[in-house]
Amino acid sequence: MTGFLSTFSKPFQLAVLLWPFVSVLLTVPAAVYLYRRDNRLRPVSVLGAYTFTLYVLGLGCFTLYPWPQDPAAYCATHHLGAQLNPLQFIGDIRTDGVTAILQLGMNIVLFVPMGFFLARFFRLPSWVAVAVCCATSVCIEVAQLTGIFHLYPCAYRICDVDDVIANTLGGAVGVALGLWCNRAFPTPRIDKTEVTMHPGFLRRCVSRSPWTWALSRCARCCRLCCGRISGMEQSPLKAARSLCCPACGSCCSKALCHGVPMDAPSAASSPG
Incomplete structure (x- = not known):
C-alpha cells in the first residue's frame, strides 16, 4: 500500500x-x-x-x-476496460473471499450518506434521491472509463457495473434512514404566510449575493419553461413577484409583493 x-x-x-x-x-x-x-x-x-x-x-x-503521474508509461502498460457483467461479484467472492466482500460492502456504505442527506436535509422524494445516487454512480464509472472524460489519456480504474448496483443500493439504504429520521425527528414547520416586511442584515446579504442571483434566474427560467410546456403562462403580476420578491423581500413595492392578492383587480380597472 x-x-x-x-x-x-x-x-x-x-x-x-x-x-x-x-x-x-x-x-x-x-x-x-x-x-x-x-x-x-x-x-x-x-x-x-x-x-x-x-x-x-x-x-x-x-x-x-x-491518477498516475506518468501518463505515457502507465497507458503503455495498462489497458483497463469495462466490466459489464452484473453478477461478476459472485465470482469475485468465490475467488477473493473476504477481500471481495469488503469491497462490495464499502461500495454500499460509500453512498449511504448521499441518500441520507438528499432525503433528510434536501427533502427530495425517495425515488428522486435514489435516482440521483444512481446517476452519480454512473457518472463516476463513466469518468473512470474515459479517464475523467479524457482529461487523462487512458482509463486508470476499472469501470464496473457491480459498483453502480452497490452504490445505488447504498443510496437506497441512506434514503430509508433519512425518511426514518424525518418521522422520528421532524423539523419544525414554517408558516409560509409570514412575510418578512423588514428584512435584516443577513437576509439582505444573502439576497444580494451572486449565488442568489444565479439561483433565482435558474428558478425563473425553469418556471417559464414548465409554464410554456404545460400551456399555462404566468400573469405579469405573478411573474414579477416570482422574479423579485423571493430573492430580496425589499426591492419590490409593498403593493406588488405583499399588499395585492394574486388575482385582485387594480384600482384603475375596478368599477365605480
Whole structure:
C-alpha cells in the first residue's frame, strides 16, 4: 500500500489539504438554497450543508483521484476496460473471499450518506434521491472509463457495473434512514404566510449575493419553461413577484409583493 501511494503522494496530499477549504466555499450556495427555502438559516443546516459538501468532494477525490503521474508509461502498460457483467461479484467472492466482500460492502456504505442527506436535509422524494445516487454512480464509472472524460489519456480504474448496483443500493439504504429520521425527528414547520416586511442584515446579504442571483434566474427560467410546456403562462403580476420578491423581500413595492392578492383587480380597472 505504501508503495502504491508513493506514486501519487504529492497530488494526493495537495487534494487532502485543499479539501476542507474548498468545501467551505461550495457550502455557500447550499446555505443560500436552504435559507431561501426555509426563510431562516439554522446552525444545524449550515453544518449539514458543509458536511454534505465535504462528503461530495471526498467521494470525487477517492473514486477519481489520484491518477498516475506518468501518463505515457502507465497507458503503455495498462489497458483497463469495462466490466459489464452484473453478477461478476459472485465470482469475485468465490475467488477473493473476504477481500471481495469488503469491497462490495464499502461500495454500499460509500453512498449511504448521499441518500441520507438528499432525503433528510434536501427533502427530495425517495425515488428522486435514489435516482440521483444512481446517476452519480454512473457518472463516476463513466469518468473512470474515459479517464475523467479524457482529461487523462487512458482509463486508470476499472469501470464496473457491480459498483453502480452497490452504490445505488447504498443510496437506497441512506434514503430509508433519512425518511426514518424525518418521522422520528421532524423539523419544525414554517408558516409560509409570514412575510418578512423588514428584512435584516443577513437576509439582505444573502439576497444580494451572486449565488442568489444565479439561483433565482435558474428558478425563473425553469418556471417559464414548465409554464410554456404545460400551456399555462404566468400573469405579469405573478411573474414579477416570482422574479423579485423571493430573492430580496425589499426591492419590490409593498403593493406588488405583499399588499395585492394574486388575482385582485387594480384600482384603475375596478368599477365605480
